[in-house]
Amino acid sequence: MKMKLESIVDKSFVPALLLFTMAALAGLSGCRMGPNDYSSYHDIDPAGWRYGDTLRYNFVPRDTVVTGGLVLSLRHTNDYIYSNIFLEVTVADSVGSRCDTLAITLADDFGRWYGRGIGTDFQVSDTVAADMTLHRPVNIGVRHIMRDEVLADIEQVGVSFVEKKQ
Numbered sequence: 001m002k003m004k005l006e007s008i009v010d011k012s013f014v015p016a017l018l019l020f021t022m023a024a025l026a027g028l029s030g031c032r033m034g035p036n037d038y039s040s041y042h043d044i045d046p047a048g049w050r051y052g053d054t055l056r057y058n059f060v061p062r063d064t065v066v067t068g069g070l071v072l073s074l075r076h077t078n079d080y081i082y083s084n085i086f087l088e089v090t091v092a093d094s095v096g097s098r099c100d101t102l103a104i105t106l107a108d109d110f111g112r113w114y115g116r117g118i119g120t121d122f123q124v125s126d127t128v129a130a131d132m133t134l135h136r137p138v139n140i141g142v143r144h145i146m147r148d149e150v151l152a153d154i155e156q157v158g159v160s161f162v163e164k165k166q
Contacts, residue, residue: 034163036061036068038138041158048150054090057140057159065135068163070128072102072142073156078120080153082146083107090141093134101145102126121155131164 033039038059072089087102104126107113115122140159144151 034165036063036066036163037161039158039160041073041156043156044154048152049144049154051144051146051149051151054141054143055157057142058137059161060137061134061163063136065133066161066163067131067133068161069130070132070140071125071160071162072104072128073123073125073158073160074104074106074115074154075117075121075123075156075158076106076115077153077155078113078122080106083111085151085154086145088141088143088145089128091128091132091134092139092141094137095135100128102128128159132161134161 038057038061040057040059042055042057070091072087074085074087076085084103084105084107087104088099089102090097090099092098104124106115106122106124113122113124115124117123138161142157142159144154
């Protein structure tokens, strides 16, 4: 007895599968970056991050004025010798400039890293400002203010701005 493939697959199943696929794709579209969102990372020289080296991030939001959250992310290796890092973050836009110091705790008292990662790399993120208004263009500078002239085992530093949905 030969059976055709068409008889094995219930034809009422195809529209349900199509509807499920469309719903899943619509849900994934919510993960897209908005027109005023921004994210960028800088790789740190393997020789170390020098004290005077300021990482620069520049973006031009589509809208003239945007409000949202600014987050800083840092990726380090398991060999980083400190349990924290102090950073100076300067945000300048067409209205003015403001500077803030971040003290980011990277490990607990027992030396367990707070960040997540794979292998010997860990990433931690900290909110610089949850509700910041920016006027285009935006320039962000990040530098470490640790006591070491050259800070070893920091691999990347990134900033992200996510516009607050109205």
